[in-house]
Amino acid sequence: MKPQPFSTAPAAPPVGRPKLGFLGTGRIGRNRLEAIARSQTADIAFVADTDGAMAEQARQLAPESERSQGLEAMLDSGIDGLVIATPSALHAAQAIRALDAGIAVFCQKPLGRDRGEVEDVVSAARNADRLLGVDLSYRFTTGAQLIAERLRRGDIGKVFAVDLEFHNAYGPDKAWFYDRFLSGGGCVIDLGVHLVDMALWLLGPCDIRHVESALYRDGRRLVSGSEDVEDFAAATLETVQGVTIRLTCSWRLHAGCDAVIRARFFGEKGGLEFANVGGSFYDFTARHHLQTASTELCGPPDDWSGRAAVDWVRRLARNPGYDPACEQFIAVADALDRIYQAGRR
Template sequence: MSGAASEAQPPRIAFLGLGWIGRMRLEALAKSGAGIVAALCDADASRLAETAQKHSTAETFSDLDALLKEAGDRLDALVIATPNALHCRQGLAALEHGLSLYVQKPLGIEAAEVDRLLDAAQTADRLVEVDYTYRGLSGAARLRESVESGELGEIFYAEGVFHNAYGPDKAWCFDPALAGGGAFLDLGVHLVDLILHSLDCPEAEIADITAWRRDLADHPGIDGFTALNFHLARGPRCRIMTSWHAHTGKDCDFRLTLFGSEGTGEIRNTGGSFFDFEFLRKTGRNEEILAADHREWMDRGIIAWSRRLAEMKSYNASAEINRRIAKIVDAVYDR
């Protein structure tokens, strides 16, 4: 199915990687009816069989090459939810078969990969979206609107914090060849995305990047704690801090604050939760909670992408944001 998605028909989507996030997004999309779960692929046979039981009309494959060769022309898009270092290679293969993409973050583990993938998507003229899940918060939409309307005035400083007291429990996350990095690549990319997305500057030039990384003992290249500063040309200075297992006194500490000349906008989690968030506007010594989110926000991204895909498969300039994010990733990991 290499031409345009037929109008109003839900796109036919293949899911590659049926682990924690892959299955969550698959179930959300299936429930929404915004896309058809047309094919499943995972290297782990038991996971594949378990998912196939629930989605019996989907074709099943244990490897991507076979999926693309045998079913590629019956598909519109591929959702990639495999370990980080596989995203670029798998995305390129799918683009060669004319498929659009929904890729778990990070799009690639270094800027060269991200550039290669986006260049290929541009050439193939296919939609590429990355699952920057926190954009689904209604608070994220409110923050963006507050910037756009001028209500916060000139944004001169952005500060983001994302501490996860648990860290991951999967072996690949500690293997630099598969993970490409640690806490920053896992959590920090969400904050960089939210800053650029809120300011609506996906193609902004980024300068003066300085990063300090503390790698996990016995895992060089896998950061447990990272502090980063950078400057957006004609925009704010930015500071980000991320960690796994730091002593932060709660499960999760998430905050993104944009300081403006007329007010401050902030998204933050509540009660140390990974799921509950609020958006606040602060003026002088007053603060007002303007939005609250509980869980339902996590699936909005894939549903919105699938609906967009049903209308148009063309390359989206908004994907350019990933080149900027990858430039920062390279600075953090000395690439």
């Protein structure tokens, strides 16, 4: 088990201090901009958003930046990297346009609405020899990193089962999330993507041989031909390597708290657990279980939300070239596609 959160690409000429553009400056975009600004690892040159007030709020976090008219204007401005935080339907096309222009990309999840879109973006990065990152930020929590170390060492032996849960008591507040064409799906692609990515990253190379799933909207089972997006999903993924991965995720579930976020890995010699604390979206603990005993590996506070973006900037400064590690994004997209296909039969 060899998780690879950092670059595996051969060295290319470094760009020094990267010059960045930000496309989309809503809550998540501003958070990532602020994290990069605090890290002092890049020059934030341009911000663009269809909402002028949002763009101005972003500029307050990076006073040296300028308002841009949009993607094309930034591509002509000499930036080294583009951070994309726009609605999901735009991600793949915008990422490909930037990569084709020779500009590295860091994109909000999901990178694409299905495997085909993700493959197209990865192919564009490969052809352009440019770095591609996706904001799958749970990899960069201290808890996930500590679990990765223990799995690499074989502390719990061979993993045979993984349980994943992500329940958000509130659900999205923007209408496009509920349009299947614009979002690609509901809670699976919005929430489940994080934990599916974590599981596949931590388990190392594995091949999914069979998937069963059930998708629901307002308590009603979705069937083939339905254009509704799911607000509850339960899926089981079986791997060729003999691991059973179970996933449940939801919006607006009556779970008694703001959020339930948990990933449990069960091995022959013990268990490892990543879980939120007290219903929080931001505070996590990691634990090592041995029979009835449990040892805490870490707990809050942990300022993790912008680490994936800052790591991408640091990699970009060292080596702007293509990193084959991004091909795991295709495996994650494939797993989500198969959950959707099985759930709509």
